[in-house]
Amino acid sequence: MPVLIDAMPSAAAAARPSLVGLTREELRARLIGVGVEEKKAKMRAEQLWRWIYHYGVRDFAAMSNVAKALRALLADHFTLERPEITAAQISTDGTRKWLIRLADGAEVECVFIPDVGRSGALCVSSQVGCTLTCTFCHTGTQKLVRNLTSAEIVAQVMIARDALNEWPTPERPLNDGERVLTNIVFMGMGEPLYNLDHVAAAIDVISDGDGISISRRRITVSTAGVAPKIRELGERTGAMLAISLHATNDELRDQLVPLNRKYDLDALFAAIRDYPGLSNAKRVTFEYVMLKGVNDTPAEAKALVRLLKRIPSKLNLIPFNPWPGTAYECSDWETIEAFAAILNRAGYASPIRTPRGRDILAACGQLKSESVKQRASQRAKASAE
Ligand code: SAH
Numbered sequence: 557m558p559v560l561i562d563a564m565p566s567a568a569a570a571a572r573p574s575l576v577g578l579t580r581e582e583l584r585a586r587l588i589g590v591g592v593e594e595k596k597a598k599m600r601a602e603q604l605w606r607w608i609y610h611y612g613v614r615d616f617a618a619m620s621n622v623a624k625a626l627r628a629l630l631a632d633h634f635t636l637e638r639p640e641i642t643a644a645q646i647s648t649d650g651t652r653k654w655l656i657r658l659a660d661g662a663e664v665e666c667v668f669i670p671d672v673g674r675s676g677a678l679c680v681s682s683q684v685g686c687t688l689t690c691t692f693c694h695t696g697t698q699k700l701v702r703n704l705t706s707a708e709i710v711a712q713v714m715i716a717r718d719a720l721n722e723w724p725t726p727e728r729p730l731n732d733g734e735r736v737l738t739n740i741v742f743m744g745m746g747e748p749l750y751n752l753d754h755v756a757a758a759i760d761v762i763s764d765g766d767g768i769s770i771s772r773r774r775i776t777v778s779t780a781g782v783a784p785k786i787r788e789l790g791e792r793t794g795a796m797l798a799i800s801l802h803a804t805n806d807e808l809r810d811q812l813v814p815l816n817r818k819y820d821l822d823a824l825f826a827a828i829r830d831y832p833g834l835s836n837a838k839r840v841t842f843e844y845v846m847l848k849g850v851n852d853t854p855a856e857a858k859a860l861v862r863l864l865k866r867i868p869s870k871l872n873l874i875p876f877n878p879w880p881g882t883a884y885e886c887s888d889w890e891t892i893e894a895f896a897a898i899l900n901r902a903g904y905a906s907p908i909r910t911p912r913g914r915d916i917l918a919a920c921g922q923l924k925s926e927s928v929k930q931r932a933s934q935r936a937k938a939s940a941e
């Protein structure tokens with residue numbers, strides 16, 4: 557079973573911590589901590605906020621409307637550094653993946669998936685590893701797990717915008733139509749609803765209109781089905797909801813998504829129906845991974861349609877992405893198309909999600925695999941020396 561551990565800040569990070577990723581309140585507290593008058597801290601935090609999150613500056617010297625003395629004080633105590641990128645890859649289809657090392661040495665991945673036209677989604681991680689052990693997902697085989705802080709979640713967005721060169725300058729504004737990174741999906745490593753406090757705080761930062769300004773309607777949080785937290789997610793974040801469903805009956809779902817033994821389909825669907833603001837304009841996305849001979853019959857497609865009846869929903873059929881050591885296989889293409897045709901007839905438009913970034917192991921359920929393998933082999937090598 558994976559073990560949940562707490563983050564341990566490194567000595568270097570503790571000495572001159574980065575302000576990147578902090579919430580407004582955290583920023584204010586940091587300013588007061590280095591001697592900024594309490595009365596002025598709020599206003600100063602607002603100024604910093606705009607430089608950090610609207611312009612993405614990496615140097616206090618660039619903050620032209622901040623007094624020189626304060627800039628110097630800030631530079632003495634803090635940095636605007638992002639976590640270290642230990643590997644950056646670009647797929648033949650344009651998908652980009654970054655492996656990011658956090659202050660305590662833990663690593664997470666995030667993936668940018670450009671869409672047709674100018675839009676694109678960033679897939680962010682909410683935990684290092686995952687405790688859920690879904691049998692078809694590689695991330696669940698990782699042993700050590702910890703929650704990311706909200707700053708570590710926000711930092712993933714900062715890193716992507718750096719790489720995409722998407723920060724405006726006072727001379728060169730960024731119009732909405734020019735954005736490349738338009739959407740955020742919490743579909744990377746981890747279960748976001750086991751880390752709701754930090755996910756909610758990160759969404760507050762990412763959606764803030766004076767900063768990164770990606771609207772809550774363009775932020776989707778995916779869960780394997782932590783039923784008691786679903787309503788709270790909606791109330792606290794206003795984000796779009798996605799459910800990793802994968803099976804239409806409890807017997808099979810118990811096997812694929814062990815969390816189902818705790819919150820079965822009845823409990824899950826009661827929570828989904830209760831999601832605030834559900835409407836045709838705010839639909840739930842259901843993800844369904846296509847596993848050969850496991851969940852891919854026409855009868856199951858029909859059961860899926862029945863299950864989703866009267867829930868404003870979208871469907872995403874995800875061709876299974878294999879990983880080293882898995883016993884599952886991806887359904888045949890004809891099987892997926894036959895399955896999709898049934899959903900199509902029931903009114904679900906183009907439900908098949910094309911796998912992206914498979915060549916760089918950036919596709920769903922493949923995250924972290926390479927780096928874990930590499931580290932394991934490095935460890936083996938080190939212990940042999
Ligand atoms: N824990 C959350 C967030 C992770 S989202 C959740 O389960 O929703 C990652 C998505 O990729 C989930 O829908 C997951 O079921 C799916 N997935 C995992 N492994 C996969 C694989 N090998 N192939 C295709 N999809 C996979």
